[in-house]
Amino acid sequence: MDRVAGKLFGIVFPDECRICEESLRGVSRVPVCQRCLSSVEPFSADHYCVRCRTPFLNASPLDEEGVCTLCRHGLNGFDSAHSYGAYDGPLRELIHLFKYEKIQTLAAPLGRLMMRAMPLDQTFDAVVPVPMHWRRRLERGFNQAELLANHAAKAAGIPLLRALKRKKRTAAQASLTSAERRGNLANAFEAAKPEKIRGARLLLIDDVLTSGATAGRCAMVLKKAGATQVSVLTLARADRLYWAGTLEPKSNAAGVS
Numbered sequence: 001m002d003r004v005a006g007k008l009f010g011i012v013f014p015d016e017c018r019i020c021e022e023s024l025r026g027v028s029r030v031p032v033c034q035r036c037l038s039s040v041e042p043f044s045a046d047h048y049c050v051r052c053r054t055p056f057l058n059a060s061p062l063d064e065e066g067v068c069t070l071c072r073h074g075l076n077g078f079d080s081a082h083s084y085g086a087y088d089g090p091l092r093e094l095i096h097l098f099k100y101e102k103i104q105t106l107a108a109p110l111g112r113l114m115m116r117a118m119p120l121d122q123t124f125d126a127v128v129p130v131p132m133h134w135r136r137r138l139e140r141g142f143n144q145a146e147l148l149a150n151h152a153a154k155a156a157g158i159p160l161l162r163a164l165k166r167k168k169r170t171a172a173q174a175s176l177t178s179a180e181r182r183g184n185l186a187n188a189f190e191a192a193k194p195e196k197i198r199g200a201r202l203l204l205i206d207d208v209l210t211s212g213a214t215a216g217r218c219a220m221v222l223k224k225a226g227a228t229q230v231s232v233l234t235l236a237r238a239d240r241l242y243w244a245g246t247l248e249p250k251s252n253a254a255g256v257s
Helices: 002-012 034-038 089-099 104-115 134-140 144-156 178-184 213-224
Strands: 080-086 126-129 164-166 189-191 201-209 229-237
Touching (some): 080 089, 089 201, 089 229, 104 229, 201 213, 213 229
Parallel strands (some): 201 229
16 A cells, blocks of 8 residues: 555656656656756847747848748748747757646746746737647647646736637648648638637747747638737747758657647
8 A cells, every 4th residue: 555655656746857867856746857947048049030030040041121031921920939948958858748748737837938938028918829629639638838828828917818729630740841831731720719809919829839830820810810919939949940042940840830
């Protein structure tokens, strides 16, 4: 009986950090030590689009105002995008623990990291999570974007609005090009509460931003339903080190969009 109780206690209150394997100090439901949580570096780049914050190897893909090709042609859909860190190293490990090992207690510390990238020069009426298809949500047991959005809404003191619905389960985005990702998401989303969207300034939340296809499609649906502004806030940004004229990510990271 004591052995069973000990195992259950170890699951609920882990004694080792899941990243560095060092012993955790004190009782915690978050299986990561403070040192690993504090080691996550904020996102930075020498050259990036001033709207979507896409990093570039050089400034040649940007116009004189610092705007990239996708934003110039309105293909991103959203007004701006902000991310706390790069989808790499400790942050990538934390997100994988959160999403794929289903450690939902990481939502709070990861949400706090994400909120450090919150645009302070903008005002929002509501927070909107990127929706998950019901079958995928049933498989995972939760929507990581909604958990992060819930934290963001509480921190910002604004409502959480489930304004989007995912109509169809699309193929995985990881192996697709940027153009294929956008085509894959055609007609995937619809506005769920158009009466609450009209005239609203919305903050769209997801865990990772890669090509911007998912966030862009969601933003377009929200704007078509009457939203006046849609900005994107994510925990991480997959590093798309672009060259001039090249619109493909450096690597396709599983589970990001």
